Amino acid sequence: MEFRVMLKSYFEQVRCKSDFLTFLTELQRNNVSYYIYFVATGNVKVITTSDNYVSVEGRQGIIKISANASKFLTRVAAKRHFAGRTSYEQYCLELANAGVFKWIVDLNENMRFYWSKDNRLLYCENVLPVPKATLQTELEK
Secondary structure, three states: OOHHHHHHHHHHHHHHHOOHHHHHHHHHHOOEEEEEEEOOOOOEEEEEOOOOEEEEOOOOOOOOOOOOOOHHHHHHHHHHHHOOOOOHHHHHHHHHHOOEEEEEEEOOOOEEEEEEOOOOEEEEEEOOOOOHHHHHHHHHO
């Protein structure tokens, strides 16, 4: 299977099944170093450990990104989604409303970084699962 088609399949599966740990494992197994997800288009730029990149086309529609970037709303959207409270589509809409232009997942550091249109870091988080008790406490903050 062509690498681009395989990557597209991985991204489609994680959007539907929300099995992020399996998704990360598959990306690492295929030598992906990090990827950049563009919220407005759903396009993804995947960078491998050998510094090659592959572009994966996203959804057909465009989401308007708010000009008013909010660190607070970004954090809330991320926490809600990874706690299973919102769908992937709702997560993207909430991030767009929070002014998130893109997010970058660094598989080597196991971190996700959310960036605004003006290239300001809005929020970063660990991509590894967090115990539910800790997550609930975070959501209540």
